[in-house]
Amino acid sequence: MEPFVSFLAVAAVAMLVPGPDTFVVLRTALADGPRAGSYAAAGSSAGNLLWGTASVAGVAGLLAASGTAFAVLKLAGAAYLVVLGLKALRCAARGETLVDEARQRADVSSAAAFRRGVVSDLLNVKVGLFWTALMPQFVTAGSPALLPAAMVVGMGVLVFGWLAAYAQLAGRMTKALSRRRSSMVLNGGVGAVLVAFGARLGLAHP
Numbered sequence: 001m002e003p004f005v006s007f008l009a010v011a012a013v014a015m016l017v018p019g020p021d022t023f024v025v026l027r028t029a030l031a032d033g034p035r036a037g038s039y040a041a042a043g044s045s046a047g048n049l050l051w052g053t054a055s056v057a058g059v060a061g062l063l064a065a066s067g068t069a070f071a072v073l074k075l076a077g078a079a080y081l082v083v084l085g086l087k088a089l090r091c092a093a094r095g096e097t098l099v100d101e102a103r104q105r106a107d108v109s110s111a112a113a114f115r116r117g118v119v120s121d122l123l124n125v126k127v128g129l130f131w132t133a134l135m136p137q138f139v140t141a142g143s144p145a146l147l148p149a150a151m152v153v154g155m156g157v158l159v160f161g162w163l164a165a166y167a168q169l170a171g172r173m174t175k176a177l178s179r180r181r182s183s184m185v186l187n188g189g190v191g192a193v194l195v196a197f198g199a200r201l202g203l204a205h206p
Helices: 002-015 020-032 034-057 059-065 067-094 098-104 110-122 125-138 147-171 180-202
Strands: none
Touching: 002 125, 002 147, 020 034, 020 067, 020 110, 020 147, 020 180, 034 110, 034 125, 034 147, 067 180, 125 147
């Protein structure tokens, strides 16, 4: 249990630093409601589970060792985040409120929000590198066979719980979102952060 608990402690501390997934979930919840935000959080959690499983299987390690594969995934992830950020900045420039956006996009499905979270996480190569770097610190030749699986599932649960909490918190901001100025600040701020994350990811090295 000690390696498992230690891993969860490190993972919990790492999640305190907002990453691209946090802002994707936050804006999804702000524009489309807390339910959509929770589905986006579930998508991010699923993406993390896939990264963790890939790490256990050694695929993430191969990605870190392959310059071409790393570069392709890195640039795809960077482009995706930049596009999301530019959309938010465009809404800010137009003065659209997030409440207006929610009305215009009332048909956003749970599946679409889930896919948004999955894509955001899977295209973030830093998640793969996180698993590749962290797994060997807690899993050794003498570790129980179930330890890697427990780590992957535990991390997935932590990710969903943390991001879903962000989504629910955003859902309580309905009154503020009806104000044009507040929405412009939120759209502009989140958009700028996503573009910055995209640029940073594009410059990442394995």
